[in-house]
Every structure is written in C-alpha cells, then in structure tokens.
Amino acid sequence: MSLINITLIVYVIASVAYIVREIWRSGVTKWISLGLFILGFCFNLAMVAKRSIEAGHPPFSNLYESLIFYACCTAFVYIIFEFVYNFKVVGALASVLSMLILLYATLQDDTIRPIMPALKSNWMLVHVVTYMLGYAAFGISFVTSIIFLVVKPFARKGKEGEKAEEGKEILPRNFDKLSYKIVAFGFPFLTLGMITGAVWAKKAWGDYWSWDPKETWSLITWLAYLVYLHTPLVLPKMNINKSKAAVILAIWLLVSFGIVNFTFMGLNYLPSAADSEHIYGSQ
Amino acid sequence: MKAETKNNIKQTDKGQTNQYVRKGSSNKVWDFFCSVKLAVVIILILVVSCIIGTVILQEKTFDEYVARYGYGLATFFKITQLNNVFYSHWFSFLLILLCANLICCTIKRWRNTFLQTGFVLTHLSLVLILIGGVVKFQLGVKGGVNVYEGKSVNYFLTQKIDRNGKLDYVKKDLPFSIALDDFILEKNEPKFQLVSYVKSKDRQKVLEVKLGKKQRVPGSDYKVTIKDYVPDAELKQEPVNASDTPDNPAIFVKFFGSEKVAAEGWLLAYDRNSYEDKKQGIRIEYIWLSSQEELDKALHSVEAAKAQLSVSLSGQTQDYPLDLNKVFKFEGTDFTVKMLQYVHNYGDRRPLGEQPPDNPAVQVEIKGPEGAETRWVFEKFPDWDKMHPAKYKNLKITCSGIAGTYMAKNTVRIYQTPEGKQVLVYIKDKQIAETVPWELEKKYTIPDTGNEVMVASYFPSFDFKKEVVKKSDEVKSPAIFAEVEGPSGKVEDWIFSSNQYATWYTDNNFALVYESTGESIKHFTSKLRIEENGQTVAEKTIRVNDPLEHRGYVIYQSSYDPEAGTFSGLQIVKDPGIPIAYSGFGALCFGVVFIFYIKPFLRKKLKKEVEE
Numbered sequence: 001m002s003l004i005n006i007t008l009i010v011y012v013i014a015s016v017a018y019i020v021r022e023i024w025r026s027g028v029t030k031w032i033s034l035g036l037f038i039l040g041f042c043f044n045l046a047m048v049a050k051r052s053i054e055a056g057h058p059p060f061s062n063l064y065e066s067l068i069f070y071a072c073c074t075a076f077v078y079i080i081f082e083f084v085y086n087f088k089v090v091g092a093l094a095s096v097l098s099m100l101i102l103l104y105a106t107l108q109d110d111t112i113r114p115i116m117p118a119l120k121s122n123w124m125l126v127h128v129v130t131y132m133l134g135y136a137a138f139g140i141s142f143v144t145s146i147i148f149l150v151v152k153p154f155a156r157k158g159k160e161g162e163k164a165e166e167g168k169e170i171l172p173r174n175f176d177k178l179s180y181k182i183v184a185f186g187f188p189f190l191t192l193g194m195i196t197g198a199v200w201a202k203k204a205w206g207d208y209w210s211w212d213p214k215e216t217w218s219l220i221t222w223l224a225y226l227v228y229l230h231t232p233l234v235l236p237k238m239n240i241n242k243s244k245a246a247v248i249l250a251i252w253l254l255v256s257f258g259i260v261n262f263t264f265m266g267l268n269y270l271p272s273a274a275d276s277e278h279i280y281g282s283q
Numbered sequence: 284m285k286a287e288t289k290n291n292i293k294q295t296d297k298g299q300t301n302q303y304v305r306k307g308s309s310n311k312v313w314d315f316f317c318s319v320k321l322a323v324v325i326i327l328i329l330v331v332s333c334i335i336g337t338v339i340l341q342e343k344t345f346d347e348y349v350a351r352y353g354y355g356l357a358t359f360f361k362i363t364q365l366n367n368v369f370y371s372h373w374f375s376f377l378l379i380l381l382c383a384n385l386i387c388c389t390i391k392r393w394r395n396t397f398l399q400t401g402f403v404l405t406h407l408s409l410v411l412i413l414i415g416g417v418v419k420f421q422l423g424v425k426g427g428v429n430v431y432e433g434k435s436v437n438y439f440l441t442q443k444i445d446r447n448g449k450l451d452y453v454k455k456d457l458p459f460s461i462a463l464d465d466f467i468l469e470k471n472e473p474k475f476q477l478v479s480y481v482k483s484k485d486r487q488k489v490l491e492v493k494l495g496k497k498q499r500v501p502g503s504d505y506k507v508t509i510k511d512y513v514p515d516a517e518l519k520q521e522p523v524n525a526s527d528t529p530d531n532p533a534i535f536v537k538f539f540g541s542e543k544v545a546a547e548g549w550l551l552a553y554d555r556n557s558y559e560d561k562k563q564g565i566r567i568e569y570i571w572l573s574s575q576e577e578l579d580k581a582l583h584s585v586e587a588a589k590a591q592l593s594v595s596l597s598g599q600t601q602d603y604p605l606d607l608n609k610v611f612k613f614e615g616t617d618f619t620v621k622m623l624q625y626v627h628n629y630g631d632r633r634p635l636g637e638q639p640p641d642n643p644a645v646q647v648e649i650k651g652p653e654g655a656e657t658r659w660v661f662e663k664f665p666d667w668d669k670m671h672p673a674k675y676k677n678l679k680i681t682c683s684g685i686a687g688t689y690m691a692k693n694t695v696r697i698y699q700t701p702e703g704k705q706v707l708v709y710i711k712d713k714q715i716a717e718t719v720p721w722e723l724e725k726k727y728t729i730p731d732t733g734n735e736v737m738v739a740s741y742f743p744s745f746d747f748k749k750e751v752v753k754k755s756d757e758v759k760s761p762a763i764f765a766e767v768e769g770p771s772g773k774v775e776d777w778i779f780s781s782n783q784y785a786t787w788y789t790d791n792n793f794a795l796v797y798e799s800t801g802e803s804i805k806h807f808t809s810k811l812r813i814e815e816n817g818q819t820v821a822e823k824t825i826r827v828n829d830p831l832e833h834r835g836y837v838i839y840q841s842s843y844d845p846e847a848g849t850f851s852g853l854q855i856v857k858d859p860g861i862p863i864a865y866s867g868f869g870a871l872c873f874g875v876v877f878i879f880y881i882k883p884f885l886r887k888k889l890k891k892e893v894e895e
Contacts, residue, residue, distance in 0.1 A: 111489060114471040117806040121828040184883075188875040195868045204828045206425060206839045206856035208864065209416070211369045213337040220333045223326050230326075233319045270337060 003050065004068075004106060007043040011075075011099035014040050018092035025088075034082060037095055041075035044098070048072050057115045060128045063265065067105035070132050070264075071098045077136035085178065093143040104265075123200035131193035135260055137186025138225070141179045142257035145250040148175035152247065176246035179253055180232070187225055194218055213270055217263040224256040316387040325381045332377070336368035344450050367444075370420070378413055385410050401882055404874030408867040415864025423858040424455060427841060429850040435462035435814065439855045458834060459820070461853070465810040468848040472758050474800045475780050477765075479507065482792045490795075492763060505793050506768040515754040516762035516779060522549060524742040529701055532571045533745035536697070539726065539735040550697075551745055554663060559639060559691060565729060566691035567736060572700045581698055582718055585710055590684040592645060592660070594620055596677055605645070605685065618678065621648045627686040629661065640686030651675055662686070695729055695736055697721065707736075751777050763797055807843050809851040835859065 014036035021029035047068050051059045059065035078094040081087060151172040197218065198208040209215060228249060235245040315321060339360065340351065348357035348366060357366075364371030389406045393399070426441035437460035440452045477490045481503045490498055490507055497508045522533075537547040538558065550556050552571035559566040572578050590605035594613055603611045603620065611620045625645040627638035643662040648655060656674040661667050665681040694710040709717040709730055716730055726735045751762060766775040771789040778786050778797045785794035806826055813821040813833050823831040830839040835857050842852030 111476070111800075113474070113800075114803050114805065117804060117827045120806065123828070184879045188872075188879050191875045192872055195872055198868065199865075200828075202861075203830065204839070205841070206830070206837060206854040207858075211336065211341070216333050216337050216369075220330050223330050223333075227323055227326050227330075230319055230323050234323050237320065 003043065003047050004102060007040060007047060008099055008102055010036060010040040010043055011095045011102070015092045015095035015099070018089060018095065022089045022092070030088075033091060034079075037075065037082075037091055038079060040095065040098065041072065041079060044068070044072040044075055044102070055112045055115075057119075058125055058128075060124060061113065061115045061119055062109070064105055064108035064110040066128070066132075066264075067101055067108065069128075070135060071101035071105065073132040073136040074098045074101065074139050077133060078140055081140055081182065085181075089147060089172070090140070090143055093146065094140060097139050097143060118204055121200060121204065123196055123203065127193055127196040127200055130189045130196060134186045134189030134193055135264065137182055137189065138253075138257055138260050141182040141186065141253055144175045144179045144182060145253040147172050148179065148250050149247065149254075151175070176250060179250065180229075183225060183228060183253070187229065190222055190225065194222055213267055214263070217259070217267060221256070221259050221263045224252075224259050228252055228256060313387065313391075316383055317391040318384075319388070321384050322381070322388070325377055325384065329374075329377060329381075332368055332374055335365060339365055339368075341369070342367055342444060344444060346449075378416075382410055382413050398882055398885065401874045401877030401879075404870045405878060406874075408870035408874055411867030411870065412864050413867075415860040415862075415867055418860030418863060419858045423856070423860060425854070425856045425858075426453075426455060427852060427854045428461075429844070429852050430461060430463040430809075431850045432463055432466050435460045435812075437461070439853075457836065457855070459813050459815045461838065462812040462814060463809055463851055464812055466807070466843065466848065466851045467810075468807045468843060469805040470802045471805045473802050475758075475761055475797060476800050477507075477509075477763065477778075478796045478798060479505070480785065480794045480796070481505070482794070497768075500793075503793070504769060505788070507795070508766045508768070509763050510766055510775065511764035513751060513753050513762050515757055515759040516777075517752045517754050517760070518762075518777070518779060519750045519752050520747045521750065522742065523746055523748040525744040525746040527743055529571070529743035531743075531745045532569075532699065533742045534569055534697065534699075535739040535741075536567060536569070537737045537739050538565075538567065539737070541733050545734070547739070549745065552699075555641070557640065560734075563732060563734065564692035565732060565734060566694045567697065568694065569697045570699075572698055575700060575702060575704065578698060578700050578704055578706065581696070582706065582708065583715075585713055585715060590625075591682065592620070592622060592647065593681045593683070594618075595679040595681075605682075616651075618649060618651045618675075620680075621650075622646070623648055623657070625685050629659065643682070643685035645682045645685055647680055649675055649678060649680075651678075693729060693732060697736075697738065699741075749777075761797070765795060767793065767795070769793060807840065807848075807851075809840055809853070811838065 014033060017029070017033035017036050021033045048059055051065060051068065055061070055065070059069050074094065075098045078087075078091065078098075082091060197215070201210070201215070202208040231249060231252070232245065235248065236242075240248070340347070343366065345357060345361065348360055351357075352360070360366040364373065368374055385406045389403060392402065424441060426439040428436050428439040430436050436457075438454050438456050440454055443451045443453050445451045475492075477492050478487055479490050479500050480487050481500065484502060486502060488500055488502075490500070492509055492512065494509055494512060497506050499506050522535075525531075531551065531553060533549050533551040535547070535549055536558065538545050538560070540563075546558065546560070548558065550558065550567070550569035552569055556570065557566060557568040570581070572581060592603045592605065594601050594603070596613065596616060596618070599615065601611075601613055603622075605622060605625065607622050607624065609621065612618075613620060623646040625643070627635060627640045627643050629642040629644040631638045631641075645660050645662075646657065647660055648657050650656075651674075653674060658668065658673060658680070660680045660682045662682050662685050668679065692712065696708040696710065698704075698706045698708065705721045707719045707721045707727055708715060709719075711731065719727060721727060721738060723738055723741060726737045728735050751764075754760070760779070760781050762777055762779040762781075764775065764777050766773055767788050769788055769790060774789055776786060778795055780797045780799060782797075785796045787794045808824050808826040810824045811822065811831055812819050813831070821831065821833050825831050825838065825840045827840050830837050832838075837856050837858075839854040839856070840851065841854035844850045844852075
C-alpha cells in the first residue's frame, strides 16, 4: 500500500468521522475526528518529506509536487483553524478537499526530474509556501461558504447577524462572518506570494511584471479577493439587506476559489500559455 | 440628512482635524472619486480586462492575428487595442482613475491614528507601484543580446511591434561594453527510465527501478522485478566450449600472409564455416564429417557433398538429389515434391556464379491433399520452417550440399570427423592439389601462394558466454537485470540502456526498454567583464537568479546557444522606476500584515483595556 493511498484513505475516514461527530457530539468523537485528520496530515507531510529527499529539492518543480504540498497545507491550515474556531462539520469538507487535491495529484506524472536552473532560488521557497498557505485558507473559506449557502435556507429568521459569543462555536448560519475572517487570514499570504514572485521574477528574468498569463491570473485572483474584502462596505449603501449581501459574498467566494484553481492548474489550457516561461508547473 | 452634513458631524464628533469641507456640486465629484463603490467597479473591469488579455494573444504582429482569428477580428482587436490590453489607452485610463480613487480615498479617510497605518500603507503603496510602472514604461528599456565566448558587445536589441503591426528590432547602445570571458554549461547526470509496453493494450508505463520490488504493470498480468543494476555496463561475449560432445564444432583459424596474421576468427561447422580472401582468391572452409566413409569420399572428390533435399513426414524420410523441375513422389503418401530453384546465398541479387555460399537455399513446391505450397528451405537453418507459417506443418524439409558447386581459385578445406581424423585438402582450379593431415597450432603453407593457415584451437561445442561487465561506478550506460512474470512463466535477462531496441517477453505481447530521458541542464553561468574606455571596471560571474548591475543597467543570464553552447544569451534591463515600485511592494506587504494581523490584535488589547 503506497503512502499516497494510505493518506487518501485516512482523509476519507476522517471526513466520515467529522460527519459522525456532527451527529453525536461528544468529547470522544471530537478527538477521534480531529485525531484522524491530524493523522492524515502527518501522512501527507511524510509524503512531502519523502519526495523532497528523493528528488533532492523542495517539492515545487512540477504539478505533482505542488499538489501534494497544497493538500498538506490545506490540512495544516484547517487544523489551526479548528483550534481557533472550534469547527465541526467544516472538517468533513476540508478533509474531502485535501483528499480531492491528492487524488488529482495521482493523475499527474510523478517522475523525478532535476530542477531547472531558473528554479534554484530561495525566493522560490518563500514564494510557493506563502501562496500555498494563502490558497489553503481560501480553500477553507470555500468550504465555509458552501456550508453557509446550504444551511442558510434553513436558518431561523431573526437570528441572523447574531454575534457569536467569545469562545463558543460559530454556527453555520454565521459562517459568512467566519468566511470573512478566514479570507482576512489568507489575503496577506496571497499578497506576500505575489510580491515575492515579482521580486524573484526581476532577479531571474529582469522584469518584476510582464503581464504573462500566470502573473496576470495571480493578479486576477488577488483582485477577486480584494473585491470580496471591500464589497461589505459597498453593498449596504446599495440598499441590499444583510441577508442578501451575505449570499452574494458567499457566491463570490465560490467564484474566487474557482479563479484560484484556474490560476494554479488551469492555465496550461490557454493558448497564450505556450509562450509563457512561467508554466513549468505542468511538466 | 445631506451627505456633507453627515460627514461634517462625523468628523467633528471625533474631534479630528477636518481638512476638507467642500460645498456645492464639487462635493459630488469629490465623493465620487472617494467612493469605495468606484474602486470596486474599476477593479471588476480590470479583472475582466485581464482575463481578456490572457485569452486573446497579446503583442503579436497583425499577420499573426489574421492567421489565428481571421481578418475581421484582427482588425477589431487592433482598433479596440485588445491586441495589447495592458498598454492600451483605456486600460491605462482605468489605472489612472484607480490611482486618483486611491489618493482621494486616503485623503478623505485620513485620521492620523496609529491603527490607520495599515490602511494608509496599502492604499498609497498601490499608487507607488502604479507610478513605478509608469516610470518603467516611459523611461525603462529591456532587451537582449547574445555574446560569444571571448567576444564583447556594446549594444543590445529591443523588440518592437511597429505601426504596421510588424516585428522589428531596435538597436540600443550601451555606455560600456560587456565581454564574455567564459561560458560554462553544466549538465546533470543522464537519467534513465524503464518503460514497459503492453502490445494488446497499446499502453506504455514507466516502471520504478527498485531492486527486489515486484511491480505489477497496471492494467495487465505482467509483473516485473529488477534483480540487479549496473551503473555502467558492457556486454562481453566470449567464445567458450560448452561440452566435449561435438554438437557445434568450431575452430579458431589464423590466416597468415608473409609472416603477419592477415585474418583470424572462428569458423563454425554448422553456421558460418568459411572465410574468403577475394583479393588473393583464397577460400578456407571448415567441414565436419560424420563418418570415415564421408572422409574417404571427400579426399577424392572436389565436391563437398552431394546436393540433396530431405523430406520427412511422421518419421519417414526420403532424400532426393538436387534436380530442378523434376517431380518426385513421396512414397506412401499423396505428396509430390518439386525443386524450383536454388541459390548459394539467399537474397543475393548477383548471378549464381558470383554468390558466396553464405546462405544456400532451395525453393520447393509441395503438392498435397490440400493443394500446393511453395517454401524456401535453408541449408544452414534447418528449423526455419518450424518458426514460420506453412500449410503442411508436419512436412519437414531440409537440404544439404546445395552450394557444393561453389569454388574459389584456391580452396583449403579443413576436415574433421568425430573419430578424430583431421585432414587438410588444398583445391586449386577445381582440382585436388594436396591432402595433408593437420594438427592444432601448426602452420601449413597453401601451395602456390605466399599464405599459411593454422588451426589455433578447437571447441567441440562452441557457445558464447555472455557476461555483463561493470565498466565504472559512474552512471554512464547502465543496465538492469529484470525478471518478467507473465502467462508464459518467468523469464529473466539483462536489459541495456545502450540497446535502442526493446526486449520482448516470450509471448511477444510485452516489452521493456531501458532508455535515457535525455540530459538536462544543471546550470549555466557566464563570466562577464565590463569595460569602459578600454579599462575593466566591473567583473562578475552571472547565473540565472543572479545578475550583474552596472550604471543602472542590470545584466541577466537569460539563455544560451542550444546547440553548441558557444554563445550566452543576456537580458539587459534598465528601470529607473524600481526604487518607487519596490517601496510600494514593501509598503503593501507591511500594510496587509498590519491590517489583518496586527490591527485586530491591537484592537482586542484596546478593548480589554477599555473594559477594565
């Protein structure tokens, strides 16, 4: 049984455990589900470490490597959030998300190849890690938005906008506020990722910004979340009630996460991608 | 309440310095420029524009657009500047508008408090970055140049799409010259991969080269185990004697011409049993006879053996002398046999007299209960019909002595029998000139020539011993010993990376190839020297990610000559806007960290203090 298969299975079991925990709430189910998720994360981390040692370079040189690292970051960020926000059902979907990322990784070419000269830089480490952490946070906000939209129709009227009490668990009907906090956590990472990318680009290729598809799409991603952060200031002035505003914002987050994944993986399908120096992630 | 009154009350309530109080209609304009709504709208338009800019190819020549999108769309793109979105007039206008919005926003919401640091930094940083971009666009240059080793350049080339939409190069002078003293290209160790191929599924899969691990080829019943690995291997084939039974007799013959060895090699009785020196008209043959009678016959006749065809069916054998177009009946059956033609060397287009007896064969026509069949019978390959489709599979046909009519001017026949009789027969001009018994390691002169012949060794059962030898410890030409388990059982063999052909499993449905994945570049560096007025003013060995800066110009290692590595591709950039843009970057980084991490933490602290 390969390491990747073990990790996938543990993520699936963890996901089930979270659903069980949602139904039977107790200290036992809490620790079992969290424990399983942490176990999945540990296996994922082991995969990343093993690959790094075997390849002799950090796992960022091709799509397979980036994906296993991305799954790992998603799990890591989720675990932190669970401690901070006392999640329950979010864990089920977060685990599924990590699992799906890993599953997509299994479809990729995992041949170990020596790293290109252009990628031999400390900037790459900072650039990729910050981006992965940002993307991981956005993945969690994607999950909370889904839950919010699913639960919203069933939420009792009048309880909207109720502030969560300190330390107490945030209810799914208030996940719109939660999503905002998660995006707020991830946004600086995205910004740092973009800027370190620009500085590195200048060192390697002479220009910090050349409007190449990958750079442009990373900007589009950044702008999408920038819009999300500013929209709550605009919508009330447009006479849209809080409830509707929350739905619009949640949907926007779903779209934005789609943009994140397109920036990360979908670019290779663009005709302009062939010209780009940036798309070695597809090798 | 009117908008401006609300603002005034808000500001005076907080006791802040109120810098701007505007009255009348200008307030609306001001409000417009300060609004977050404007920002969101601009950003959304930018998002759409950026997407368009990545979907439509940018900055190509007009002809390329026509080729790709058709004349109509190409013209449309040109007019709307969608062929150069990011530098178009409307995009630039959007950015200027955004700049104004940012500045107005910042001014309007200025509170001069510490908590506002993040807000101010992030918004003004974007303004700085945009200004830096403008400076780069107006005052910056970017281009490239190839420098050959030992030479220097004092200019570089920039690309430009001219008014007609055609690609043009503009030469820009440098206030110094760049000399390439040395260009170093380092390649990685060659990597190898084991690829499996399943013919029935037409599928290839790369397998791991891991010793001892039994791998199942996905989607098939084949399992491969690598049992050994040699990083630099060579297959050495050495002739050995397998046993004392003369089932494959061979002799090592040395042919001398005036003292020196002119040629030497193995002659195999059942395979390649002759050597010919065409220049001198000398031919040496090694013939294995099965009895004393045959030897007696050989000593008195020039013909090596009678040419004949042997046909066998269910244990019964009949021999027929070589006689073309005569129909022979196979007694006791319904079969007839007819010899149509014969050659001394199958596939040789030369006339019969010129063909060397390397692959003698007879073409035979068999008529039987199921009709006629034509097949070739090869003297040296009696089992050929077993491996090839035949109508009458049970009918086994062999031939011998077919090339007996071939003769060189001078022929030396080396005869041997199982009883140990060894005789040399010299044949000159189709007549037996001399017969001499021979021994190992003795030289015998060929009459009327200046040549000698010697039998150096004799192997009754000649075979090749294959040995895989390790040439070195470096990974150069590796080989693996693989075991394949499949429907025909377990088969194992060495597979060499130097072998460009696949190694097939016995069922001919599965193959393995051990191949090089090509050499990849480890790194490439250029040793550069900057000269001004003949003096060296700067030196650096640049590599990717590590450029050389001089006089505002930054010189990057960009590429190299892909064929021979004789020139180094440099990218040269001058950007006076860098300090501005980088300040913006720094401010933005600090700003976002402040807003989302520091400020909430401080707010919480403040709240606690207020509550206490």
